Amino acid sequence: MAKAKIRVVVVDDSALVRSLLTEIINRQQDMECVGAAADPLVAREMIRELNPDVITLDVEMPRMDGLEFLSRLMRLRPMPVVMVSTLTEQGAEITLRALEMGAIDFVAKPRIGVSGGLQELAGEIVDKIRTAATAHVRRREPVAPANATSVPSHTVIHHEKPAVALPRLSTEKxxxxxxxxxxxxxxxxxxxxxxxxxxxxxxxxxxxxxxxxxxxxxxxxxxxxxxxxxxxxxxxxxxxxxxxxxxxxxxxxxxxxxxxxxxxxxxxxxxxxxxxxxxxxxxxxxxxxxxxxxxxxxxxxxxxxxxxxxxxxxxxxxxxxxxxxxxxxxxxxxxxxxxxxxxxxxxxxxxxxxxxxxxxxxxxxxxx
Missing domain, CATH: 3.40.50.180 (Methylesterase CheB, C-terminal domain)
Incomplete structure (x- = not known):
């Protein structure tokens, strides 16, 4: 009996990225893209109808950003998610927040030359989808939004660290x-x-x-x-x-x-x-x-x-x-x-x- 393919839903507001990811996924013998959504609201219905094994999720999208959608998904219907992030400082911070919320992994897409860049990353993308399909996903409670304080999300707060105490631990290790x-x-x-x-x-x-x-x-x-x-x-x-x-x-x-x-x-x-x-x-x-x-x-x-x-x-x-x-x-x-x-x-x-x-x-x- 043939092993069931990994069923993937792609969520990205870029028609080009959706097309590229769909083609990359469908080239693999062990997976198929069963749906592609331009925003999280469409994706929500697709997930409900198609019951995919993994979704790839962009961060910046219309009607609901990827982090808000991820937070709801991990609270209400936990499933493996691979984030598709931009290779920027802000993109890195948002990606780390997505991992904190329960995303399994991420792919850093290039800011320019997206078509060629994603094709070069094809092996990494499908490897991460395969890994995500085997991952242990746990229900997550909502994480406080990054703008819950008056400090911008990209600002790093360096708290005062206590001075290193006299060695009560074995600090030669x-x-x-x-x-x-x-x-x-x-x-x-x-x-x-x-x-x-x-x-x-x-x-x-x-x-x-x-x-x-x-x-x-x-x-x-x-x-x-x-x-x-x-x-x-x-x-x-x-x-x-x-x-x-x-x-x-x-x-x-x-x-x-x-x-x-x-x-x-x-x-x-x-x-x-x-x-x-x-x-x-x-x-x-x-x-x-x-x-x-x-x-x-x-x-x-x-x-x-x-x-x-x-x-x-x-x-x-x-x-x-x-x-x-x-x-x-x-x-x-x-x-x-x-x-x-x-x-x-x-x-x-x-x-x-x-x-x-x-x-x-x-x-x-x-x-x-």
Missing amino acids: IICIGASTGGTEAIREVLTPMPPDAPAIVITQHMPAGFTTSFANRLDSLCKIRVQEARNGERILPGHAYIAPGGHHLRLSRSGSNYVAVVEDTEPVNRHRPSVEVLFRSAAQVLGPNAIGIMLTGMGADGAAAMREMKDAGSYNYVQDEASCVVFGMPRMAIQHGAAHEVLPLTQITPAVLARLSATSTGVRHRI
């Missing part, structure tokens, strides 16, 4: 995090409970250039630690989190007694740049037992083999469990590689890490 699909919200869940004296944190989240600046700024406004894009040659400090810039790998190196960030635009690894494999392998080679590994939600196997290398070098590793993942791909592969010491729900990862760090700093041994 460095926490290394890898994530992909669903990772932006998973990373927020891990970082926001971190105290200001937490060890340094280095992060690779699969994300294109132009989006990681907004991602880092958003996290910095929410966290007690400092969060920023990593800069080449920068010293890695406790109380800070460093995110691999989109389109660049991040790895760790040693400079005297200090750890430093190396940011480079070398070839993609496992089809990704940044790649979790690059960060985790450097952690195995440079940090050894001073590393703590965390593998979060994501499709594929990027970082799984290198996480096992981290374990073999003395790292202690946490992997997100299937029930709390949006996509249980990268965590599953890490487990299959024997890289995990503990497999935990997302909400339990940070408490477990902090308990281990606290025990390490006071000389209490953890059983492995």
Whole structure:
């Protein structure tokens, strides 16, 4: 019996984009575009009638913008959504908000040369639709609108951070995090409970250039630690989190007694740049037992083999469990590689890490 095709509804106010996405989807043997809507009100009826597996959703549309429609959809009829965003600073901020509301992933369409640009992105688009079709979608409560305060949505509020406290945690450690699909919200869940004296944190989240600046700024406004894009040659400090810039790998190196960030635009690894494999392998080679590994939600196997290398070098590793993942791909592969010491729900990862760090700093041994 033939496997059922992934049924997709395209929602975009541009007739050109609707036509291009429809053609790209229908070229695939395992999916079909069952409908294309010019605005959310038409899309609402299509979804009700056609019951698609995935929708692609533009942000800026007439009669109801994409974020408002997404908010209603995730509250009333949760389903996998792939956002189609413009590659601009404002587009990045809106996209991150869509992910916060429950969108599975996004595609950054070019501002000019849309026809050729979307064709170049065809492989990425259909891969993300396939991933979305397998994702665990949860009902979301409404998120307060970005203009709920008098501060413009594009303004980043840098809250005063407490000074780094005297080391009660084991601050010679460095926490290394890898994530992909669903990772932006998973990373927020891990970082926001971190105290200001937490060890340094280095992060690779699969994300294109132009989006990681907004991602880092958003996290910095929410966290007690400092969060920023990593800069080449920068010293890695406790109380800070460093995110691999989109389109660049991040790895760790040693400079005297200090750890430093190396940011480079070398070839993609496992089809990704940044790649979790690059960060985790450097952690195995440079940090050894001073590393703590965390593998979060994501499709594929990027970082799984290198996480096992981290374990073999003395790292202690946490992997997100299937029930709390949006996509249980990268965590599953890490487990299959024997890289995990503990497999935990997302909400339990940070408490477990902090308990281990606290025990390490006071000389209490953890059983492995």
